Amino acid sequence: MEEMPVKKNQELEVTVVDLSHLGMGVAKVDAYPIFVENALPQEKILVRIVKVGKKFGFGKMLSIIQKSPYRQEVENEDLLRTGIAPLSHLKYEQQLAFKQAQVKNVLKKTARMPEIQVEKTIGMRQPFGYRNKAQIPIRKIDGILQTGFYRKNSHELVPIDHFFIQDPAIDAAIIVIREILQQFEVKAYNEKNNSGFLRHIVIRRGYQTHEMMVVLVTRKEHFVQGEKIAQAIQEKLPEVVSIMQNVNPKQTNVIMGTQEKVLLGRNDIYDRLLGKTFRISAKSFYQVNTPQAEVLYQKAFELADLKKSDVVIDAYSGIGTIGLSLANQVKHVYGMETITQAVIDAQENAKLNNIDNADYVTGKAEDVMPKWQKEGIQPEVIFVDPPRKGLDQSFIETACQMKPEKFIYISCNPATMARDLKVFAEQEYFTDSIQPVDLFPQTHHVETVMMLKQK
Structure with a gap:
């Protein structure tokens, strides 16, 4: 049985060297990582070891011996204890840098695509009070x-x-x-x-x-x-x-x-x-940060470089926020979604905004897309904005068979995004730059948007 460099309940002084992807401080004892809540890089802290595993342990911070220059006062420690605002003790500029680093990290480690440029995270002027x-x-x-x-x-x-x-x-x-x-x-x-x-x-x-x-x-x-x-x-x-x-x-x-x-x-x-009206029911998916969702979608449309003659597919269309926001810039929008109520809402929202060039259907993209292809629908751009689990491999393969000029991929989880980029690459679709956008200030979550096309 190999000897661990730390023992449970041991108290020791450590220096925090990094933040984990969940925003916990990372200290190392003889290369053995210890994760500590509420600790920031460059801090010297006194910590009690509360859990020891084979590859890493967890510590509880007892006191800060030397503070990080990036630490800011938190008005209520419960925001950290409950995970409502787990990064609220980190200055906002550093939160944005942390999110950019997150994305770089998964590109290097998971996707093995370190050559992709990761832009600076787009932040908010007032990064609080934003959740609707x-x-x-x-x-x-x-x-x-x-x-x-x-x-x-x-x-x-x-x-x-x-x-x-x-x-x-x-x-x-x-x-x-x-x-x-x-x-x-x-x-x-x-x-x-x-x-x-x-x-x-x-x-x-x-x-x-x-x-x-x-x-x-x-x-x-x-x-x-x-x-x-x-x-x-x-x-x-x-x-x-x-x-x-x-x-x-x-x-x-x-x-x-x-x-x-x-x-x-x-x-x-x-x-x-974005100037359109949306009906939202109790279970509808609607971005929780409205002003920053507008920034994200504007960036997506800019990357798409839409033309009046374009046919667009909005996979994961929800209540139609993306497709209906761009409908007046293109020839036609086709949207699909697995949740029936969301499709009813999207159809309702099209009527509400007098949009007659958008069609929404219920079904899985893997089933709907081949049918559309048979009907001769040829998209120039496919938008995807999946949930945290990312895209199914079968979806990526089916969507690439439609041979769009480009994909606009919005992701809320860098880890599944990195995995998906590998599958896109197998289908000969690549991106050269990724734009992180901060939709969830004070938390470790980060949204990204990118354009993929065939080399």
């Missing part, structure tokens, strides 16, 4: 309803009122709603034995329109004073135009269930993005 959506658990603590967030790697709720990265109007609304639920003596969900009633408060707010949707996620369908509670909420919060109940009876950490009903008002809100 919140999903907040509600629990009973000492007889009182509390909202907040879970301590990292636990099911312990840390009460928080100001979430720093959320639209302040949403933070204020959560407190008002919580007080109304307390007055009506609504029972909070108990995770341990899957009992109680109210699980989460979900709020969406239109960045441009300020219309607000409140979704009360409950364990059971029967909501004793549901309508009365909804009325009380709307009286206190006139911006609220939609109050929904979503039912999730399962013992799971998935937030929403399949069943929903309107308690008051509409079942949607509207917002504007």
Whole structure:
């Protein structure tokens, strides 16, 4: 059995040399990495070893002996403890540099394509208060309803009122709603034995329109004073135009269930993005940072260099945000999406904006694209904006068979992006530069956008 360079519960002084991709400090003892929350490069810290594995360990920071020049004060340490804003202790300029380095790193290590140029990350002027959506658990603590967030790697709720990265109007609304639920003596969900009633408060707010949707996620369908509670909420919060109940009876950490009903008002809100109006329902995917989504999409359109004669395919089309935003610059947009409700929303959004050159269908790209190809549809540009798991290899192969001039790939996960770039390369599609865009300031997440074409 080989001897580890550190032991559990040992206390030692270490120097932090790097940040991990999740934003944890990395220190090394005889080349053995130790990951430490809330520690920054160039810091000398006193640390207690809490976990020792074969290849790396974890430490808890006891004190900072020498501070990093990049450290900034955090108004509430709970933002770090819960992982709401895990990089908020790092100056914003350095956050942007960290995200650029992340992308370079995966290109070198995963894709083995170090020759691709990674541009400087495009940041925000005000990198806080940007989230237009919140999903907040509600629990009973000492007889009182509390909202907040879970301590990292636990099911312990840390009460928080100001979430720093959320639209302040949403933070204020959560407190008002919580007080109304307390007055009506609504029972909070108990995770341990899957009992109680109210699980989460979900709020969406239109960045441009300020219309607000409140979704009360409950364990059971029967909501004793549901309508009365909804009325009380709307009286206190006139911006609220939609109050929904979503039912999730399962013992799971998935937030929403399949069943929903309107308690008051509409079942949607509207917002504007790049001059177009979008209908957003409770489960629609809509970028949580509206102004920065506009920056990302503008960059994507610039890379696409669209012409009036272009046919565009918008794979992973969601409610149509990308395809409808560019429809008036091209000949035709074809979109596809696996979620039926999103396709209905996209069709609705096309009508709403008087766009008649965009068609949306439900289905997997691997099935839809060959059918389109048979119908003689020949795209010049294919846009892809997949979820975190990236693109399926079969999708990339099918899409490349359509031989578009270029792909515009928007990614929210550098690791799966790097893997996908290798598959694109096998199909003879390459990129020479990648643009990171910071859609999630104060967190380790980074979006990238690039254009791929055949060499």
